[in-house]
Amino acid sequence: MKYNRTYNFSAGPATMPEEVLEEVRDEMMNYRGSGMCVMEMSHRSKVYQQIIDEAEQDLRDLMGIPDNYKVLFIQGGATLQFSMIPMNLMKNGKAVYIETGAWSKKAIAEAKKVGEVIVAASSKDKNYTYIPDCSDLDIPEDTDYVYICENETIHGVTWNKLPNTKGHVLVSDQSSMFLSKPCNVSDYGVIYGGVQKNIGPAGLAIVIIREDLIRDDLTDLPIYLQYKTHADNGSMYNTPNCWAIYVCGKVFKYLKKLGGLEEMEKINIDKAKVFYDFLDQSKLFKGTVVPEDRSLMNIPFVTGDPDLDAEVIAYTKKAGFENLKGHKSVGGLRASIYNAMPKDGVIALVDCLKKFEAEH
Numbered sequence: 001m002k003y004n005r006t007y008n009f010s011a012g013p014a015t016m017p018e019e020v021l022e023e024v025r026d027e028m029m030n031y032r033g034s035g036m037c038v039m040e041m042s043h044r045s046k047v048y049q050q051i052i053d054e055a056e057q058d059l060r061d062l063m064g065i066p067d068n069y070k071v072l073f074i075q076g077g078a079t080l081q082f083s084m085i086p087m088n089l090m091k092n093g094k095a096v097y098i099e100t101g102a103w104s105k106k107a108i109a110e111a112k113k114v115g116e117v118i119v120a121a122s123s124k125d126k127n128y129t130y131i132p133d134c135s136d137l138d139i140p141e142d143t144d145y146v147y148i149c150e151n152e153t154i155h156g157v158t159w160n161k162l163p164n165t166k167g168h169v170l171v172s173d174q175s176s177m178f179l180s181k182p183c184n185v186s187d188y189g190v191i192y193g194g195v196q197k198n199i200g201p202a203g204l205a206i207v208i209i210r211e212d213l214i215r216d217d218l219t220d221l222p223i224y225l226q227y228k229t230h231a232d233n234g235s236m237y238n239t240p241n242c243w244a245i246y247v248c249g250k251v252f253k254y255l256k257k258l259g260g261l262e263e264m265e266k267i268n269i270d271k272a273k274v275f276y277d278f279l280d281q282s283k284l285f286k287g288t289v290v291p292e293d294r295s296l297m298n299i300p301f302v303t304g305d306p307d308l309d310a311e312v313i314a315y316t317k318k319a320g321f322e323n324l325k326g327h328k329s330v331g332g333l334r335a336s337i338y339n340a341m342p343k344d345g346v347i348a349l350v351d352c353l354k355k356f357e358a359e360h
C-alpha cells in the first residue's frame with residue numbers, strides 16, 4: 001500500500017481520503033503563494049475568508065441547502081450542540097427526543113438540564129438494536145422540536161425513514177453519516193454534526209439551521225452559546241477552527257468531483273453490502289442490529305464469546321487492520337466504514353475474518 005498506511009476502521013477521528021491528505025501536504029509550507037501555511041494565517045485575511053466562503057458554498061452545493069438556512073462552523077464538537085440546541089430552541093421549554101443509542105441518550109441528559117424532555121420512543125428494551133416505529137408519536141402541541149440521532153455511531157443503527165413530527169421542527173445529529181448520502185435539508189429545522197467521523201479533523205461542528213429558528217431574544221445566554229452570534233459573524237465571532245474548516249473544504253471539493261452525494265451513497269451501499277453479506281453467511285460472526293435498520297457507516301458485530309472477540313481483534317490488528325474493538329457498551333467488534341474507507345479495505349478485512357473463521 002502507498003505510504004505504508006493501514007486500513008483504519010476507527011469510529012472517529014477516522015480515515016481521510018488520501019487525495020485530500022496529499023493536497024494538504026502539498027500546500028503545507030506555502031498555501032497558494034500566500035507564503036504561509038493555513039494554520040499560520042489570520043482568520044481575518046482575504047485568503048482565509050476565501051477558504052471559509054468556498055467551504056460553505058461547496059457544502060451548500062453538495063447538500064442543496066436552501067437559502068433560508070445558515071451554515072455555521074462552531075467549535076466544541078457535536079457535544080456542545082447537545083446543550084446549544086435546547087438552550088436556543090426550547091421556547092416553551094419542552095422537546096421530544098427519540099432514544100436510539102448512546103448518542104441520543106447523551107443528548108437527552110443534556111437537554112434535561114435545560115427543560116422538559118419527553119422521550120416519546122426508545123429502543124433501550126433491546127439494547128438499541130433497532131429504530132422504534134415513529135409514524136404516530138404522542139407529541140404535545142407545544143413541543144419546541146423533535147430530536148433524533150440519525151446514525152448511532154456506537155450501536156450501528158440508522159434512520160431510513162424520518163419520524164413523523166406532526167409539523168414540529170426536526171433536529172438531527174448526523175455526525176457519523178454527514179454527507180454519506182443525499183439529504184433533503186428542508187425536512188429539518190437543524191442538522192448538525194461533529195466533522196471528525198465522516199469529513200475532517202476533530203474539534204468542529206457544522207450546524208445547518210433554518211433562519212427563523214435563530215433567536216435574538218436570548219441575551220441572557222452566554223454570547224458564544226447563541227446561534228445568533230455565529231450567524232451574525234459568519235462563524236467568526238472569535239477565531240474559528242481554521243484548520244478543520246480548510247480540510248473540510250477540501251473534502252467537500254473531493255465529494256463534488258466524485259459525483260456528489262448520490263454517487264457517494266451508491267459507493268457506500270455497495271461497500272457495506274460486502275460486509276453485511278459476509279456477516280449474514282458467517283457461522284462465527286453476527287451483526288448486532290436488525291437488518292432493516294443497519295448503518296452503512298458503523299457495523300457492530302460479535303462472535304457471542306467475549307474471549308473469542310478479543311482474539312479476533314488481536315488477529316486483525318496483527319494483519320494490519322486498526323481500531324476494530326467495539327465500544328465497551330456493546331462489546332465485540334465494530335468496523336466503521338465511512339466515506340473515505342475504500343471498498344478494497346472492506347474486502348481485505350472480510351478476507352481476514354474469513355481466514356480467522358476457517359482457522360477456528
Ligand SMILES: *Cc1c(COP(=O)(O)O)cnc(C)c1O
Nearest residue numbers: 077078079103153173175176194
Ligand atoms: C462522535 C459523536 C458525537 C460527539 O462528537 P464530539 O465532536 O466528540 O463532541 C455526537 N454524536 C454522534 C452521533 C457521534 O458519533
